[in-house]
Amino acid sequence: MYDVIVIGAGIMGSCTGYQLSKRGKKVLLLEQFTLSHNQGSSHGASRIIRFAHTESAYLPLIKKAYNEWDKLSAAVDDKLYKSCGLLWVASPNSIKEKSDILKNFNIEHSILKGDEIQLKFPHLSYDESWHGLYDPKAGFVYADRALKAAQSQFLANGGIIKENETVLKIEESQNGVEIFTQNSKFIAKKVVVTAGAWLNTLFNDLQIQTRPELIGLTFWKVKCNHSKFLPSNNSPVMIMSDNCEEMYMIPEVDYSGEIKIGVHCGIPIDVRNKSRIEPPKWTIDIPSEHLKKHFKDVEWEKPTRRVSCLYTLTPDHNYILDFHPKNSNIIIGGGFSGSGFKFGAVIGLILAKMALNETIDLDLSIFKLNREIIIDKSRL
The missing domain is CATH 3.30.9.10 (D-Amino Acid Oxidase, subunit A, domain 2)
Known part of the structure; x- marks a missing residue:
């Protein structure tokens, strides 16, 4: 049994796995494609990183994101963003x-x-x-380098990655949470789902649909x-x-x-x-x-x-960072709305802390599944 299984090895899942492995946990990272795929949201050489945001809830988040990118940069001896x-x-x-x-x-x-x-x-x-x-x-994150950095550190810390494993269903069991793929069945105490555009294929009954x-x-x-x-x-x-x-x-x-x-x-x-x-x-x-x-x-x-x-x-273009309403052993991160990559390092930290029931010194109410949805125009 794994301590935590992370579904989706894009920037959010890879940073989550990295943070969990740093804490000595037994972690499995599942990816439906290969690690170098270009089918999702994490491929390419660059993403903007900036303090300037129009939603005040994101400003404390971006301050911590810069700090976490610095820590990951130091771990791999490679500056992962440029101002x-x-x-x-x-x-x-x-x-x-x-x-x-x-x-x-x-x-x-x-x-x-x-x-x-x-x-x-x-x-x-x-x-x-x-x-x-x-x-x-502000500036940009070297996106492909940042993704590889998180994955390499995850592996160096003892994490396990399985590619070409499409998750078909997630079920609660007496021993934890069972994950069924086209090839295998895995079990863990906790599951973090960072499935990106495929989130709705795993959970079609959430209060907020992506x-x-x-x-x-x-x-x-x-x-x-x-x-x-x-x-x-x-x-x-x-x-x-x-x-x-x-x-x-x-x-x-x-x-x-x-x-x-x-x-x-x-x-x-x-x-x-x-x-x-x-x-x-x-x-x-x-x-x-x-x-x-x-x-x-x-x-x-x-x-x-x-x-x-x-x-x-998401309908209001805010992220989802919450526990599944029917199973608190399942943690969901999604709806990153084309602006999430720069937050990847801190989102990974938040999701890891949620999985381990650690204290998070940020107000995450705007990212809850039961929040009031106020429809606004697309925002950056």
Whole structure:
């Protein structure tokens, strides 16, 4: 019998396994694909990390996330994130609202008006109808390196990983919790489920249901002033709130000479369907139009490449961190809504502590399954 079985070896599950193994527990990490798969939400070279958030509940969380990334970086002797700053561009009123929230938590930031944006970042072109919020401590996580770091430390601590093990059902038993896969049966005292977009296939009766979405990411060639887009020169990651469209940009990290842009919404997808559809054309058109207006040094006509990933959304776009309502030996982490990777190191710590009934010095009420759902627009 295992002390804990973790279902799903993406960033949340891998960090949970790492934290449990650090505590000397006997832990099994189950993954339905191979560890290097690109079917979910944790693949790719980069993810934004930032203090700037529009929901106050996430600010204490991100402070602890930075600390946990530092600890994991030290364990593997590899810096897993880089600070190059975040520039969030939007309407003046929107930026003021964001700034007011950050001021309440003493989060360092500054506001740039349209012409000031271009003075600080000459490769960008925004007029007086735009303001920018600059978060100097933000940057990006080296996503694939971070995932491998958590998994390697998990194994070094005695953890066990089984790939190509699709979980079919989870059942309570007299001895603990039984997990049935297409190949085997496993039993543990506790189970942590971080199944990402597949959460509903395991639990279809939860008070909050998650919705998988297919997201399209595009890469665009930098045609001149190449050095301006290098994170080593403090080229910032960006969030662009353009009318009703939310986009994010990461400078040259994944591929040399290319920036990455994602539109922060997608189309519903049935993850049980093995034949994946392509992201819609507007995942190209929306970034292209923004690049044409505001990124004069980037070829906007056609992306160099497209990739896809999955979002897992709750109705209010807040996460799920809670015990199963019918079995407190099952802990659920999900609904990370396209913004969760940067929190992976601290989410893993929280889920591990929940599994071991350890004290958590954070207010997690916003992540409970029985919370009041207030529908809001998609947020970053």
